[in-house]
Amino acid sequence: MSDEERQTPRRRMLRYIAKSAAPLKQALQTLANRKNTTEPSERPRVVRGDIDSLPAVYLAAAVLDPLYIFDGAGSILYSNEAADLAFGPMTKSVSLRLKFRAPEMHELVSRVISGAEESTAINYSERVPVERAYRVVASRIGNDTGLYVLMFKDQSEARRIDRMRADFIANASHELRTPLASVAGFIETLRGPARDDAKARENFLQIMQNQTQRMARLIDDLLSLSRLEMKPYQKPNAQLDVVALVRGVIESMRHIASENGVEIVSELGDAPLLVAGHSDELVQVFENLLENACKYGSSGERILVSAEQASPMDEVRVRVQDFGPGIPEEHIPRITERFYRVDVETSRTQKGTGLGLSIVKHILTRHDARLSVKSASGKGATFVVHFPPVPPSGTGAESA
Numbered sequence: 001m002s003d004e005e006r007q008t009p010r011r012r013m014l015r016y017i018a019k020s021a022a023p024l025k026q027a028l029q030t031l032a033n034r035k036n037t038t039e040p041s042e043r044p045r046v047v048r049g050d051i052d053s054l055p056a057v058y059l060a061a062a063v064l065d066p067l068y069i070f071d072g073a074g075s076i077l078y079s080n081e082a083a084d085l086a087f088g089p090m091t092k093s094v095s096l097r098l099k100f101r102a103p104e105m106h107e108l109v110s111r112v113i114s115g116a117e118e119s120t121a122i123n124y125s126e127r128v129p130v131e132r133a134y135r136v137v138a139s140r141i142g143n144d145t146g147l148y149v150l151m152f153k154d155q156s157e158a159r160r161i162d163r164m165r166a167d168f169i170a171n172a173s174h175e176l177r178t179p180l181a182s183v184a185g186f187i188e189t190l191r192g193p194a195r196d197d198a199k200a201r202e203n204f205l206q207i208m209q210n211q212t213q214r215m216a217r218l219i220d221d222l223l224s225l226s227r228l229e230m231k232p233y234q235k236p237n238a239q240l241d242v243v244a245l246v247r248g249v250i251e252s253m254r255h256i257a258s259e260n261g262v263e264i265v266s267e268l269g270d271a272p273l274l275v276a277g278h279s280d281e282l283v284q285v286f287e288n289l290l291e292n293a294c295k296y297g298s299s300g301e302r303i304l305v306s307a308e309q310a311s312p313m314d315e316v317r318v319r320v321q322d323f324g325p326g327i328p329e330e331h332i333p334r335i336t337e338r339f340y341r342v343d344v345e346t347s348r349t350q351k352g353t354g355l356g357l358s359i360v361k362h363i364l365t366r367h368d369a370r371l372s373v374k375s376a377s378g379k380g381a382t383f384v385v386h387f388p389p390v391p392p393s394g395t396g397a398e399s400a
Contacts, residue, residue: 056141066152069141070096074109077147086152087126096150100124105136112138112148124152132156168338175218175339175354179211214353221355224284225338228362236367239390240279241272243307246318249286250305256291260298262322264290267306273316275387281363288356289320289383297322300380309389316387327375335373336361 057078060067066083070076075093084090090099097106108122119139126132135153186204194200250264257264275282293303300323307318327335331342339354357371364371368388375381 060149063151065154068096068150070109070148070150072113072146072148074113083152086132086154108136108138109148109150112140115140133159172218172222172339176215179215182211183208218353218355221353221359225355225359225362228281228359228366236276236278238278239274239276240282242275242277242282242316242318242387243268243271243273245279245282246286246305246307249283249290253287253290253294257294257303260294261301262294262298263302264294265302265304267304269307273307273309274390275316275367275369276390277367277369277387281366285360285363285385286318286320288360289385292356293320293322293324293381293383297324297380300324313389315389318385318387319382320384321380321382323380326377326379327373327381328377329375332373332375336371 056069060069060078060080063080064082066086067080068076068083069078074096076090076096076099077092079090087099096109100106102124104122105124108120111117111120119137121135121137124134124136126134133155135155136150137153138148138150141147141149186208190201190204194204247266247268250266253264290303290305297303302323304321305319306321307316309316327342334340335342336357338358341354361371364385370386372384372386373381374384
């Protein structure tokens, strides 16, 4: 048998094997191609610095505001993480109209899909679970993509600040208008019927002086609050002995306590307690707290001032306690609001401006500290300032 005749069966076998393996090879290639399209690691590679190779979903995911991409039927094709956090996760192909049922949202989506406008915007509010205000913009993506984007800009904080500013201006105007009207009325009376009445003139002049002093105090507090808000925030890095600081404030407030028939009893102790803070601002905090205690707790005839720290890693607490009429429980959450008064007539009698505790709260917030209040009607009031512990590696104490 020749060599060619001996090799013919072998060649036939090889051809049979190659022919049989072709379908298997094709199946493996198909599987490999499918893997390339499904596994994130095999997605089309983005060339570094090349904007043209950057997938649109990468850009949408990087947007910090809630964002949806939807098609001409109003069905959601993509939602970024911010949208899932704000409105809850939604599966693809869910209609936007089912998620946002407000008529204005339906009209917004319909206008942009119909092509009436390339981009349009509305104001939209969510009331559950908390009230939020958004500026919603709907835009067409490209010219012939058939895709659209819906983006939400949260304006809740801006709205809250605008309301606070409007309330503040209204309250400040009201507080200034009352003494101004009083002074203007007395001037008119002095120039008319009381022109020659020495007794009435002296009485009216005294009232006018009191009213002008009230306006001056109000303006001083407004300026103080404004300076605090405009002052750049700098985390306190100097340490001071709060016991020595409060002891100095007590001595400076003795005359106010005496005028109100109150005795300030110090239970501060001799051990220094270090806190991080600005001396001038903390003096203002304790002056306001002690002045309030003297004026509104005078019927209790004494004020206790104490300070404590359980251990170096615990907070420092400074307590100012009076034994006066106290504060009804329903008022406690609001007493640090600007111009809020528990009793308007008593506050004005005591020459209060309604801004003292607002200033205290603002200063303590800048010091990473806080104010707590415990009180009940007829049982006095206790104001406690809580300072965070000072890290052991701090610098030396600042003299108070």
